[in-house]
Amino acid sequence: MIIRVSLWLLACAFLALLLNQLLLWLSVPGLPEFFAQLSIAIILAAFGLLLTGGLLLGIQLIFASLSDYFSAPQRSLRRLLFILNRQENLKQQFYFKKLKLDLIHEAHRQRILKANERKHLNALANTIAQDLLTIKNQVPRATFLQLQQENNCYRKQQNGAALLQLQQKIAALIPS
Amino acid sequence: MTLLKNLTLQLVRIWHAVKDENLHWQTQTHPQQTQLRQAQLLAEHDLQATLSKKTVQLEHDIALLKTRHDTELGIYKTRCQQDIKDYQHYLAALDQLKTSIQNSYPQLPEAVAFGIHHHAKQLLNRMWECSEFEQKMRHEMQLLTFMSTLHEEARLHLEGKSEGILPERTLDLLQQQ
Structure with missing residues (x-):
């Protein structure tokens, strides 16, 4: 309707x-x-x-969409989607919590293993040190210091x- | 001037005619419009009721899911802690094994004892880190065979029934793998 009126204008x-052009051609004075x-003025009116x-249509659409957004069904739908999302998050959380538990316990096991390894390697090193002391007088001082180092x-x-390997080397040096 | 006045009046009449037509149409279709609006309201109300019911059910499901997850995680945590304790017991058993070898074979070099213990620990770790059940069982069998061979040889040596100063069968097993 408005478009029709504008086009008519x-x-x-x-x-x-x-x-205007006709009157100019006819050389009429003031018209x-x-x-x-x-x-x-008419063109301005039409476009105005x-x-x-x-603008009015736009404002109307905005109000209509706002009232739709805040309407009861849409609010309920949003609440439902939010809760669905929370359920998905819970499932993901479970997977990651399990993974975290796995990692923590694996790290604990590795720490225990490393401590055990350290204990036995220190025992081996102590035995090697004792063997070195037995051959202290039989080898040159430089060799002894190097082996100790x-x-x-x-x-x-x-x-x-x-x-x-070091123990095998020292065992070879021990006089039988 | 009168032409303009006539034109304006004509335009006003056309405008009123349009409005009259609109009003006539609105009055004619008034019952259908009311029916439509009622149907729309009912549909909206139904939709909202369905959605609220679904929401309540979903919330209930979520509460159940949360409890189930918490329980499962608790059980899993206890199982992992028990596994760690088992692992510690295994390591303690291997340490005891090493001490028993060293006591049974006093002339055994520390390196050999360390090597045997290290091999046993490798078998244990291989078994522990394996993900397939069959493979895990196979590795556990290997470890148990190794430990039992060693124990047997140490016992025989202590009782004086075996010859030699080294646990031969254990060293053979070491060579094989």
Whole structure:
């Protein structure tokens, strides 16, 4: 309806402009200017009407959508979706809590294993140190110090394979 | 001037005619419109009731789910703690094994005892970290065979029934794997 009125007004404006051109061609004194201004005013009115109609429609749509958003069914639907989401979160949480428990206990087991490993490697290193003391007088001082240093180094590094090799080396040096 | 006045009056009449037509249509379709509005309201009310019922049911389900999860996690935690205790017992048993070897074979080098203990610990860890049940059982069997062989040899040596200063069968098992 509003669009129809606007288009009619535009048609009238074009008509007024045509009249303006005709009167100019006929060299009539005062009218052309009047028709020109009239046509401009009508065009302004047409577009103004269109814009106002559009704005009013927009505002109406906004109010309608707001009232829909705050209506009871939509509020209930949102609450339901929120609770569904909470259920999904709970399921995910369960999975991750289980994973956390797994990791914690695995870390605990690794700590126990490492402590046990440390205990036995220290025992081995102590035996090696004792063996070294028995051969202290049979080997040069530099060799003795180097072997002692290696023993301490491998004990600090907790390197079992190296300690075993070191003991084999020292066992070879022990006079049978 | 009169032309303009006539034109304006004509336009006003057209506008009123349009409004009259609209009012006539509204009056004619008034019952249907009321029916439509009523149906819409009822449908909305029904939808809201269904949604509220579903919400209540879902909340109840969530409460149940939470309790079930808490229980399951509690059981799982206890099981893990028991597993850790079992692991500690296994390690203590292996330590005891090493001490028994060292007591049975006094001339045994520390390196050999360490090697045997290390191998046993490797078997234990392999068994513990395995995820497939069959493989786990196989590894456990290997570990138990190893430990029993060692115990047997140590006992025989202590009773003086075996010869040699080294646990031969255990070392053979070590060589095999």
